[in-house]
Amino acid sequence: MKLAFLAGQNSIHTVRWVNAMVEKVSELHLLTMHQPKDPIDQRVKIHQLPYKAPHGYFFNLKHLKKILTNLQPDLLHVHYASGYGTLGRLTGYHPLILSVWGSDVYDFPATSFLHRTLVAANLRQADWVCSTSEVMAKQTLSICPELPNLSITPFGIDIDKFSPRSTLRDKNYLTVGTVKRLTSKYGIDILLKAFAHARTMAINYHPEIANQLRLMIVGDGSQKKELESLAKQLQIQNITNFVGAVPHEQVPHYLNQMDIYVAASRLDSESFGVAVLEASACGLPVVVSNAGGLPEVVADGVTGYIAPKENVQATAKAILQLIQNDRDRILMGLAGRKLVCDRYVWQNNVELMQQIYQKLLSKTKNISLN
Known part of the structure; x- marks a missing residue:
């Protein structure tokens, strides 16, 4: 599987996901407009988008489309429903998974009707939406009730690294x-x-x-x-x-x-x-x-x-x-x-996400055959 992430590499959440998933797929690409703070596995191919946030969530569209056209990933996994979610939606790329993180479905939509409408549009564009908690899944559905696929994917813990000493x-x-x-x-x-x-x-x-x-x-x-x-x-x-x-x-x-x-x-x-x-x-x-x-x-x-x-x-x-x-x-x-x-063992959560990838790919394949 060739997997592309569209996310900020300045977040430890992104770093942990790409470092874990690079072990599970044949090829992994990270498309980002942010600079790193934590080490990323050398096998992850990083594509730096030229424009910075917040304008980059719109101005990078042409560059991102070109990268996706060249890569043709099997899946595009977008993290964060507001900024990167908007950029991901504008590409029109499918299949697309969108992971919501928190403030993107709580604080951002509460800013104005326009902000809420924007996030709802981003959620509708996704073929699958992932939430780390039950309460956030409910919040996500309150913004976009018609989501066909919504899964709870906890952001688990490396119990060997985090252990009593x-x-x-x-x-x-x-x-x-x-x-x-x-x-x-x-x-x-x-x-x-x-x-x-x-x-x-x-x-x-x-x-x-x-x-x-x-x-x-x-x-x-x-x-x-x-x-x-x-x-x-x-x-x-x-x-x-x-x-x-x-x-x-x-x-x-x-x-x-x-x-x-x-x-x-x-x-x-x-x-x-x-x-x-x-x-x-x-x-x-x-x-x-x-x-x-x-x-x-x-x-x-x-x-x-x-x-x-x-x-x-x-x-x-x-x-x-x-x-x-x-x-x-x-x-x-x-x-x-x-x-x-x-x-909440991290490896189990990674395998859960991998299963969602496989389900979506299988579903997309069946749709294309029909």
Whole structure:
């Protein structure tokens, strides 16, 4: 099979898909207008489109059509329903698979009637649509109810790479942490406030534990200075480590330095909790908000706790519960690891996507024969 991806190579999601699929197909091409951030397998043939986003989603049409005419891939797999989805639709190429990611079916269509109409047109053009979560599949259908083929294809975890490594954890500290971009969507401010509140409560009842508490924030983004300032206001700057952005391959190293993982996202476009599953795979108990697809990847009270969105008090209470109970942390971490191994193994998800490719090719072949 000759497979072409139309997607941003600056996303780890794209990188993981192409690096996995290059093992499954005879030839794989990545058509992109973005620059790489993570290593891509040398067997992937990269075609750099000349115009950058956002204008490139329209101006690259002529160049993309020429590439597709020359390549004649068996399938064109487009990732992201708004920008690249528009460019993919305009090519008129078939068979076409469209993977939705989150903000493309939540935030972008909510901007205006025109934006919603654009995404709906992109979805209708696809021969098959893939969503990483049930909740996002429902959102996608609310935009385009008439989709003939819609599958759930979780973005799973490499359980060998993301696994518990207790030797990385400093037993002198109790570290609460997260791995997220520092933007409003991901509620890092909520985490800071909840951590500070949980620490205050711990000082009153468990001062020996409170003295061990540390907060680790891995990631970078537009809110960095604002969040650093908030940490100072909350008087936790001396026990808060803003690590900055790290390559995805280094994420397990930082997760394994944590004792508790928190994802306090405030928007439903947090459509699938990949980072939460990575933490669970490393044996960490998790605290998440009930935003988007996050509740789908947490068994409440078993692998962690689910708190209401933007609720500092509830988030702090969940953190405190884990801070003061070693046994809960251990048992929830073990249960989280089992959940990932049972449902979200990356290789199984790759094989599921491969099966969809085969179904679509078979269906397209039958249509052409008829």
